[in-house]
Amino acid sequence: xxxxxxxxxxxxxxxxxxxxxxxxxxxxxxxxxxxxxxxxxxxxxxxxxxxxxxxxxxxxxxxxxxxxxxxxxxxxxxxxxxxxxxxxxxxxxxxxxxxxxxxxxxxxxxxxxxxxxxxxxxxxxxxxxxxxxxxxxxxxxxxxxxxxxxxxxxxxxxxxxxxxxxxxxxxxxxxxxxxxxxxxxxxxxxxxxxxxxxxxxxxxxxxxxxxxxxxxxxxxxxxxxxxxxxxxxxxxxxxxxxxxxxxxxxxxxxxxxxxxxxxxxxxxxxxxxxxxxxxxxxxxxxxxxxxxxxxxxxxxxxxxxxxxxxxxxxxxxxxxxxxxxxxxxxxxxxxxxxxxxxxxxxxxxxxxxxxxxxxxxxxxxxxxxxxxxxxxxxxxxxxxxxxxxxxxxxxxxxxxxxxxxxxxxxxxxxxxxxxxxxxxxxxxxxxxxxxxxxx
Amino acid sequence: xxxxxxxxxxxxxxxxxxxxxxxxxxxxxxxxxxxxxxxxxxxxxxxxxxxxxxxxxxxxxxxxxxxxxxxxxxxxxxxxxxxxxxxxxxxxxxxxxxxxxxxxxxxxxxxxxxxxxxxxxxxxxxxxxxxxxxxxxxxxxxxxxxxxxxxxxxxxxxxxxxxxxxxxxxxxxxxxxxxxxxxxxxxxxxxxxxxxxxxxxxxxxxxxxxxxxxxxxxxxxxxxxxxxxxxxxxxxxxxxxxxxxxxxxxxxxxxxxxxxxxxxxxxxxxxxxxxxxxxxxxxxxxxxxxxxxxxxxxxxxxxxxxxxxxxxxxxxxxxxxxxxxxxxxxxxxxxxxxxxxxxxxxxxxxxxxxxxxxxxxxxxxxxxxxxxxxxxxxxxxxxxxxxxxxxxxxxxxxxxxxxxxxxxxxxxxxxxxxxxxxxxxxxxxxxxxxxxxxxxxxxxxxxxxxxxxxxxxxxxxxxxxxxxxxxxxxxxxxxxxxxxxxxxxxxxxxxxxxx
Numbered sequence: 001x002x003x004x005x006x007x008x009x010x011x012x013x014x015x016x017x018x019x020x021x022x023x024x025x026x027x028x029x030x031x032x033x034x035x036x037x038x039x040x041x042x043x044x045x046x047x048x049x050x051x052x053x054x055x056x057x058x059x060x061x062x063x064x065x066x067x068x069x070x071x072x073x074x075x076x077x078x079x080x081x082x083x084x085x086x087x088x089x090x091x092x093x094x095x096x097x098x099x100x101x102x103x104x105x106x107x108x109x110x111x112x113x114x115x116x117x118x119x120x121x122x123x124x125x126x127x128x129x130x131x132x133x134x135x136x137x138x139x140x141x142x143x144x145x146x147x148x149x150x151x152x153x154x155x156x157x158x159x160x161x162x163x164x165x166x167x168x169x170x171x172x173x174x175x176x177x178x179x180x181x182x183x184x185x186x187x188x189x190x191x192x193x194x195x196x197x198x199x200x201x202x203x204x205x206x207x208x209x210x211x212x213x214x215x216x217x218x219x220x221x222x223x224x225x226x227x228x229x230x231x232x233x234x235x236x237x238x239x240x241x242x243x244x245x246x247x248x249x250x251x252x253x254x255x256x257x258x259x260x261x262x263x264x265x266x267x268x269x270x271x272x273x274x275x276x277x278x279x280x281x282x283x284x285x286x287x288x289x290x291x292x293x294x295x296x297x298x299x300x301x302x303x304x305x306x307x308x309x310x311x312x313x314x315x316x317x318x319x320x321x322x323x324x325x326x327x328x329x330x331x332x333x334x335x336x337x338x339x340x341x342x343x344x345x346x347x348x349x350x351x352x353x354x355x356x357x358x359x360x361x362x363x364x365x366x367x368x369x370x371x372x373x374x375x376x377x378x379x380x381x382x383x384x385x386x387x388x389x390x391x392x393x394x395x396x397x398x399x400x401x402x403x404x405x406x407x408x409x410x411x412x413x414x415x416x417x418x419x420x421x422x423x424x425x426x427x428x429x430x431x432x433x434x435x436x437x438x439x
Numbered sequence: 440x441x442x443x444x445x446x447x448x449x450x451x452x453x454x455x456x457x458x459x460x461x462x463x464x465x466x467x468x469x470x471x472x473x474x475x476x477x478x479x480x481x482x483x484x485x486x487x488x489x490x491x492x493x494x495x496x497x498x499x500x501x502x503x504x505x506x507x508x509x510x511x512x513x514x515x516x517x518x519x520x521x522x523x524x525x526x527x528x529x530x531x532x533x534x535x536x537x538x539x540x541x542x543x544x545x546x547x548x549x550x551x552x553x554x555x556x557x558x559x560x561x562x563x564x565x566x567x568x569x570x571x572x573x574x575x576x577x578x579x580x581x582x583x584x585x586x587x588x589x590x591x592x593x594x595x596x597x598x599x600x601x602x603x604x605x606x607x608x609x610x611x612x613x614x615x616x617x618x619x620x621x622x623x624x625x626x627x628x629x630x631x632x633x634x635x636x637x638x639x640x641x642x643x644x645x646x647x648x649x650x651x652x653x654x655x656x657x658x659x660x661x662x663x664x665x666x667x668x669x670x671x672x673x674x675x676x677x678x679x680x681x682x683x684x685x686x687x688x689x690x691x692x693x694x695x696x697x698x699x700x701x702x703x704x705x706x707x708x709x710x711x712x713x714x715x716x717x718x719x720x721x722x723x724x725x726x727x728x729x730x731x732x733x734x735x736x737x738x739x740x741x742x743x744x745x746x747x748x749x750x751x752x753x754x755x756x757x758x759x760x761x762x763x764x765x766x767x768x769x770x771x772x773x774x775x776x777x778x779x780x781x782x783x784x785x786x787x788x789x790x791x792x793x794x795x796x797x798x799x800x801x802x803x804x805x806x807x808x809x810x811x812x813x814x815x816x817x818x819x820x821x822x823x824x825x826x827x828x829x830x831x832x833x834x835x836x837x838x839x840x841x842x843x844x845x846x847x848x849x850x851x852x853x854x855x856x857x858x859x860x861x862x863x864x865x866x867x868x869x870x871x872x873x874x875x876x877x878x879x880x881x882x883x884x885x886x887x888x889x890x891x892x893x894x895x896x897x898x899x900x901x902x903x904x905x906x907x908x909x910x911x912x913x914x915x916x917x918x919x920x921x922x923x924x925x926x927x928x929x930x931x932x933x934x935x936x937x938x
Contacts, residue, residue: 017550017591023541068542098579099548139552162605246467 006130011109012126012148019100019141020064022071022078025337030096032076034164035198036340039090044163045384046127047059048171048365051112057182063147063157063370064103066182074191076165076296077101081137089195089341092137102141104129111199112154116378120438121228124380128158154377159164160384167298168360168381169282175368177294182370189294198299200337210278210304210334215348219248223387224413227437229421230306230380231410235402237429242404252404253394254324255270257357260392260410263426264355265309268389269417270308276357279305282363283332301332301360302350324359325418328366333336352387360395361406375399377417379407380435386411458556461551462824465796502700527683527725529676530733531906532620535613536872537606537692537718539582547572547937550712557591559701567705571712573934576836576857581715581864586696590921599635599696600644604717606692607641608648614720615649617917620686622649627678627687628657629671631868633897634757634767635694636661645690656682659762664755664807664896665832667691668868669904675739680724686726692718693867701767707766714836717866717873735890735906739791743784743901751776767897780901781845781893785822788903792825793890822846826905827856827888829853830874833860834897842893858927863919868894873919880924882914 032226071078078097108115115123129146142165146158159171166174177187200206233241233256241255261277281414283301284291291299307319351358365379381393390412397405410420412438420426421436464471482655484492550572554565568831584605588599607630615622628651629641640659644653656678660667667693676685693713700707724733745751754776756768770776797820804818829852831842839860843853855874859866863873871892878884888908895901 016589016593019553020588021542021544021546021549023544025546065540065542068544080552097548098546099552100546136555139555196554 002406010123010126010323011115013108013128014104014106014121014129014146016105018104018105020067020071020145021100022075022098023068024072026075026078026098032079032094032096032193033084033088033195034090035195035297036089036336036343037198037300038164039092039343040347041163041167041298041350041406042092042302043349043385044351045130045132045160046163046166046168046171047125047158047160047382047384048168048175049124049127049156049158049380050171050175050376051116051156051378051380052154052374052376053112054155054369057267058155058370058374059146060105060149060155063155066370067101067103067145067178070174070178070181070187072102072419073187073417074174074296076191076193077174081133081140081142081164089199089340094142094165096119097268099141101143101145102131104144104146106146106148108148108156110148110150111152112150112156112328112377116434117149121435122438123128124230124435125382127156127235128160128382130384133162137173143381146281159431161382163298166296167282167300168383169284169293169299169363170296170356171296172363172365172368176367179368179370183372189292191296192294193293193296194291195297197295197297198336199339200340201333204337204340205330205334206337206341208338211302211335211338213304214278214302214350215342217348217353219349220353220388226387226390226411227414227417228382228409228411229417229420229436231408231426231431232378232397232401232434232436233406233408233429233431234397235404238402238404238406239432240429245314245317247318248316250321252406253359253361254321254401256394256406256408257359257392258313258320259426260408261355261357262309262313262316262421263423264390264392264410264412264416264420267416267423274306274308274356277305277307277320278352278354279303279320279324280351280358281327282325282360284434286327286329286332288329294334301327301335302333303327303331329401333362339438349385349388351383351386351391354387354390355389357392357394358383362392363396365396382409389413392414448491462794462796464796465799468795498732506800508598516831527680528680528730529737530724530726530729530909531735531737532686532722532729532733533614533618534719534721534734534872535610535617536720536876537610538613538718538784538868538919539717541580541582541586543582543585543716544580545583545715546618551937553590559591559703561703564703564705565663568708568712569937570707574836575713576839576931577713577715577864578861578929578931580862584694584696584716587699590698591701592699595700596637596697596698599694600637600853602696602716603632603635603641603644603692603694604648606694606716607645607690607702607720610692610718610720611645611649611688611690611694614688614722618722622651622720624686624916625649625651625688626655626682626685627675627700628655628690629660629675629687630658630690630692631660631667631671632694633662633664633667633693633867634698635696641690641692645688664898664900665693665834665865665867665870666894666896666898666900666902668871669740669894669902670742670900671868672721672723672737672904673742673902675723676737676740679723684726685724686729687723689721689723690718691868691872692720692889693869698767700764702762702764702766703758704760704768706767706768706770707760709835710767713865715864715866717863717869719869719872721872730909733909734912735908737904738889738907739903739905740789741784741788741791741903743787745776745783745899745901748776748899751780754899757897774837776899777838777895777901778841778845780895780899781842784848784893784901784903785820788905789820792891792905793820793822794824797821797824819847822891823848823852826890826891827885828855828873828878828883828890830873830878830890830892831856832872832893833857833863833865833870834895835865836860838895854928857931858929860922861929862927862929869897876916876918876920877924877927879912880914880916880918880920881927882912884908884912886911
């Protein structure tokens with residue numbers, strides 16, 4: 001990733017790598033199969049970073065012990081990728097060989113508050129160590145957990161994993177289960193391993209015009225360098241947004257997603273017309289047989305929204321609202337069945353290369369309390385390999401900021417990012433800007 | 440030692456009863472001689488009337504007082520000399536083993552993944568380690584210290600010290616809790632750890648942590664291999680003879696952190712695969728008041744050193760390989776040398792522990808072969824008559840197999856050793872204590888049972904200790920096996936497929 005001006009030396013140093021086993025041995029011969037959705041997401045990775053203030057029970061050693069404990073419930077996490085010899089779905093599956101997950105120890109040369117105020121996008125990226133699969137997938141841990149100690153005793157926990165195994169909701173639920181195990185509390189959302197959840201229906205109707213179109217787009221020859229910036233909107237800013245929109249049935253997601261879509265597009269090209277935005281929505285709860293929150297795997301539904309950007313912000317917001325609330329279960333099943341048909345073929349990029357938005361604000365992420373009452377100070381989520389026109393992740397904000405607070409992480413080509421975080425229309429609502437690129 | 444089984448006719452039932460009868464006769468020969476004498480005297484007394492008895496008593500009364508008093512004093516003096524010259528009994532009050540936390544566990548797949556990810560190992564080296572691990576007899580719950588979980592392992596001195604503190608202090612804390620012994624009452628401290636010997640020593644580390652007395656007799660034995668635990672016991676026993684009313688704390692451990700071999704020499708890779716984290720703390724005492732709560736009494740310790748033989752001396756040898764990396768080289772004739780050392784050891788041990796019946800048979804067989812040049816096979820005494828339980832150092836599957844064959848032990852006799860190897864790996868000198876705890880946890884230890892602990896180590900040494908159980912140990916036993924004893928014994932296949 002190139003930066004145009006002199007880079008300040010990063011304050012984050014990784015100094016050790018190890019492996020954490022689960023506490024109880026896994027029964028030999030156990031395997032975990034992937035669904036068609038899992039296979040479709042194999043090009044991406046998820047990185048979740050949670051920041052915690054100093055607490056006596058939240059130390060690296062104690063967290064490593066409770067990690068081993070919670071891994072006993074997740075045999076799929078400690079397994080390794082092997083080729084699918086049978087006639088199951090897709091090319092790969094997990095052999096639960098009890099090998100453990102990778103852990104990385106790091107330290108940051110600053111205090112937590114200082115870091116949150118002044119860290120760059122690159123420094124936040126370094127809080128979630130990640131290695132792509134090398135030459136031998138059998139030696140590669142699909143999960144990597146980084147523990148970063150700050151100078152004042154605070155800690156950042158970065159969970160990275162391949163999108164093959166889990167979507168952001170799954171990672172957030174794992175973090176919650178881990179924190180509950182650490183506190184010796186009951187695990188409220190135990191993992192639910194059910195690869196048959198997305199098996200095609202009895203009379204499949206495989207069809208997904210949006211995904212078919214995506215699969216035919218050739219990968220870009222020279223993917224642009226990407227950088228990110230985080231906007232933390234407080235509840236009052238979001239309420240102000242909604243007030244400006246004057247429509248009563250809109251959600252914070254509609255307001256913020258449409259605002260960003262409009263502003264990003266206006267920087268890309270001077271004239272605005274009809275444009276398409278790809279939306280990714282968690283559909284665990286949208287199925288008529290709803291999947292539990294602890295469902296282990298991917299449950300994101302990708303679909304396209306077309307809107308005429310020249311008609312103004314209010315129109316765009318209402319279009320988004322109409323599409324998101326109007327998702328039909330049949331559409332979800334059709335796209336799953338379409339993906340199932342082509343599961344043995346090479347996966348294509350799902351987040352991008354066109355402008356994509358991940359609607360993740362309906363999933364609670366601030367409930368991973370390692371110490372009773374000590375919720376994370378901040379939670380950030382990134383998606384790896386989302387090159388192209390950009391990715392907007394809209395997630396819940398810190399509870400202290402209010403119920404409507406939202407954190408928006410925008411990943412764009414570097415020159416666009418430089419413009420977007422100075423954009424007047426967005427800054428009008430007074431979001432806190434964090435982790436901006438090093439410029 | 441010839442190990443052919445006895446000829447088939449010996450398994451016939453009739454001969455078995457003859458053998459049993461012979462054993463009862465010879466082992467209780469004194470009883471058999473005394474009974475006719477007692478019967479004779481009783482008949483004589485019955486025959487003789489009360490007048491004769493009275494006249495005998497009057498005769499005794501007429502003896503001079505001086506004769507009576509001298510006889511009495513003679514008896515008292517002889518009795519006193521006898522009691523004072525007996526060796527002080529050495530009681531094992533209690534012992535505690537380090538319980539590794541399961542998050543230090545090393546499953547086979549993790550071990551091999553690390554071996555592949557560490558750049559120093561090439562494909563051939565990794566394949567060799569796979570082969571060793573598959574046939575090792577270890578299970579999936581053995582533990583390595585925290586430093587060995589890093590890629591590559593962070594084998595610093597600070598990490599070795601912290602491992603030493605972790606294993607030793609946990610074992611001692613548990614022991615002090617169980618026995619209620621105050622640290623100030625410990626008079627003798629002996630620590631043995633072969634491969635890690637910092638300055639100040641590990642015994643000084645313990646004195647510092649527990650604030651032991653300034654006039655404590657502390658010893659630190661290093662470099663003495665896996666049989667050093669029994670050497671420490673022997674040293675403690677000798678010290679307890681010299682000092683009365685004393686308590687001795689013996690700590691046996693092996694620190695794994697500084698000894699991970701990162702080279703390509705195959706003979707030096709075995710310790711990587713087999714050695715695991717463990718420690719044991721043992722409280723010995725010669726105080727009479729500890730007799731009531733002591734678990735065992737130490738009856739014999741026999742030490743055999745074959746170092747005079749060059750092959751035995753170089754059998755387990757720590758050296759640098761061609762690349763300058765230090766490792767422990769295990770020679771190919773390890774099993775033969777171990778068998779030889781064992782033979783020497785049991786030749787000395789036999790007369791001390793075997794019942795008279797076996798010793799006589801061995802003597803007859805020896806006389807027949809040497810004097811009359813009869814073509815008989817050497818008689819192997821049946822040690823199952825001398826001991827109820829066997830704790831064989833869990834050095835590896837091959838060692839246990841070899842000893843089982845040599846001593847003609849059944850699978851149940853070596854079960855403790857095999858299961859300790861499976862659950863805890865080769866914990867070096869402390870493995871004997873994990874095995875003893877297994878036998879106790881299974882509820883097999885009864886009052887009066889005799890236990891034979893056999894340790895092998897570099898040098899080449901073979902050391903044995905014999906314990907006698909003083910009270911039946913009731914289950915459930917709180918020890919390293921508490922969480923897993925219900926799953927044992929397990930059937931350990933000859934080869935476990937790892938990949």
